[in-house]
Amino acid sequence: MDLKHAKNAKKELEQNDAKEIVWTPIRALREEWKTSIETKNSRKDQHDRIVQFISHQRELGAGDSDAEDEQEQNVDEINEQERINDEKEAQRQQLIADGIKEQQRMRQAKWEKDMQNELHLLNDLKREQVYDHKLKNPIPITECHTSVHKCDESLATMSDLNKLVAQRVPKIMLDELLTEPLLSWESKMLPKKPDLVEALCHLFRQNIGPTLAVVVEGKQLYCHSMLLGLTSAFFNDRNFSQVLYLPASKIASRSFVNIYRWMLEPINSITLTQLVELMRASQFLAIEELSKQCWRLAHDVLKTTDRVLTMYIVSQRVCVNIEKIITPYVGRVWMSYAASREFTNLEFSKVRRLLQLDNLSVNTEMEVLYTAILWLDGDWPLRQRYAVDLMRVIRFDVMPFVFLIGFDRRKDGPPAMKYLRESVKVRKFIFDGLADLRLKPDRHVGGNGSCPRDWIYDPSCPYHHGHTCNTVRYATFNEFINYLQWVQRSGNLSVNRIKRYTDNDIVCC
Template identity: 25%
Template sequence: MSLCFITDICTYFLSKMSELLKSVEKLPLEPTLPRLSLNDFRGGNQLPTWDVPEQEFHLGKKYPLVPMVFKNWELSEPDDLVLKLGTRQIRMNRLRFMCYSKFAMDHVKGGQRELVLPEDRVPDEGLVRACHWLNQPVAKLERGSIMEVLAAALYLEVDSLIKQVWFSLNLVDEFNEDQAFAVSYESRRLRHLLPVVGLDKTMLHRIQRFFLTLVASVEFVELPFEHVHYLISSENVAVNSEMEMLYVAVRWLTHDWKARAEYAMTLIKLVSLMSLPFEYIMDLQAGRVEEPVKYITELEEFPDFIYEAFTNHLLMEFDDGSRAIEQLRELFKVELPMQRPFICDNLSGYHRATPDDLAKVFSYEDFLDYLRVIHKNGIYSWKTLDVQHTSSRFKMV
């Protein structure tokens, strides 16, 4: 190949390159773009969403931690902590106990394997039942010893158990009548362990049909004055006759007259004497009563009190709704007597079919006979009783 031919080829390519460069210079410049990172793109750090009806998108742990821990406890849970209460020893899982109990969190240190509890602060039965509650996968409470459970839970600071006890006690249908008295009785017995003021009295308000069964028991005559006062003043307790309320007071007072005489007039004033049969009011005035009731009629304040009841009874019996009677009531400050719920228990010799029937006069011994029948009939006989209410404004009950 000759030198001239090579020279011609080079010249040709150079001319073509020159033409190409001239055409490139005529192209528009590249648009200016902002300098952005992928992280700055809109939504770049967010999960996308889908608008699909009735479908949810979840990204979560395939195996939740808490169920796995509980499952591990069930399969291999060592009872590595001993609770000591006197001579009793209860084995518990230390980790589980510390999870529930703030007291354990504060007092179980390091590798500690024993925890001694004070016998004067923790009820034995309450601790056993509380530990049983802690160990159950589905925690349930029983009525029995519920106040001891509460005392133990309060000392150990097991908040979840305390809340469940209070939730249960607020169920009136579960804790009424005899169950309410059981809670009241236990609350008073454990009052040094329970910083709950008034629970023992509050529960007495739930007693209605069970009242006379309670009066027949030894627990009644051993009640403190405050509890007897609360019961006799209650508008909720159901009776066959208001005379029974007088005899209820006599029964409690004469059980230990020397120690309780100072409370006599306080309790008698809670009884609506003006509601008693007129014949019996006159007997009380004249002192024509049985020996136990004479303890009351011979009190210094009683004559004035029964005279007032006598006057008010007459005024209310002849109340025809006239303005004159109304003025007399206002003058003598006569108030309508309490109308307690009524029960008709045909086991009593003085029962009436309805609260509007005329009341019968019966003796204190008749009342005691009725209590003896309750003893024989069993502590659950009250469950067959129906509660009624009088339809009249004033009735001799």
């Protein structure tokens, strides 16, 4: 019997009990003498009442059992829910405890790291003190093996750090922190204030109380970190200790001294080597104003052709980046540079970069080819592997047609030229140039390709021609070498006689 049916039966029984009195075992019976018929009837009634009572109790028992089962089921669900809630609460408490432990561990790790950093700084301070003590109290050379410096060179410990902290943060009594009454100070009693800017500049110029020691190339230079931070972004963006080491590959000690001097007073004179060093150092230290000033001076220097080669050679020795920037200026004095010993000692990458320039001052592309052969012949056995790669930058399509046709049948020139005549790849370059020139009406002149050079005319050169000359262009390797020797003997004075290839006053043939 389901729960709903049991409830309905219980309700009906309660209604019946309200209408008639149902016999129960605890109800008292009237003790009266009855007849046999009445006795039989009463016994039958009693039997019926007992049967009805037992049925009633059974129905009540069935309903109560279902209710108890439902109640027990509800109790089990409540207990299960409480158990789940307890587990969740336990997990949350465990997560909170783990988080607290992790925060404590992180704070402990940070504290230990800070202590280690402080110990490292304290060790640096002790080393500087030992170094200063040894400088101030040198041991005579006769006593170097018997005497030692009387100074503590042991590493710093936590006790030393605690002493340093106690010195930095002294104990202050509470009475000292109490507010005292203000005193009136009249303006006429105030002394005249000094000019702080002038006083600060005096400290900088006299180098009084420097706060930073910069070590460059083993030299210790004492400076003011405030002055360096005002002019250099390199120093302004960093937090340094009392000693700073700068790489010697980026900046020289002389350059740093010149830069520090420039911060205090103007520089009136400087050499080309110092100028290139200052340009490199100003770029490394991120001093924008000094870098612009150096480049303005460099452009003025490069305007004169007699200083271009000197500055290019200096930049090769000092800074590669500056050498790459100055490389295009070498094209204006190309023949003078090709006649020098420095050209034959160049690296392959620099020679290739120079031969790729559009502003090479030559009269014909044959001179560029002979220049490449001259460099190869400078150390031919070792430079033979660069021969084909170097020919890739030669512009065969601007050479004279007759020169290209007879190049493979030439007998003159050094071994490098013989190797190029016999190379299959170089012949392919020549054939491609001939294919571009065969339909051009002025192919015997040359210089009319897609990528021409900066064509010039030197009256002192026997094989140079102007653009109006119809003579076939042709020059041998020996003629080119003789011209370079003449340029080397005459020096830079020959540069003043050089004219543009298109000048109308050129008379060559």
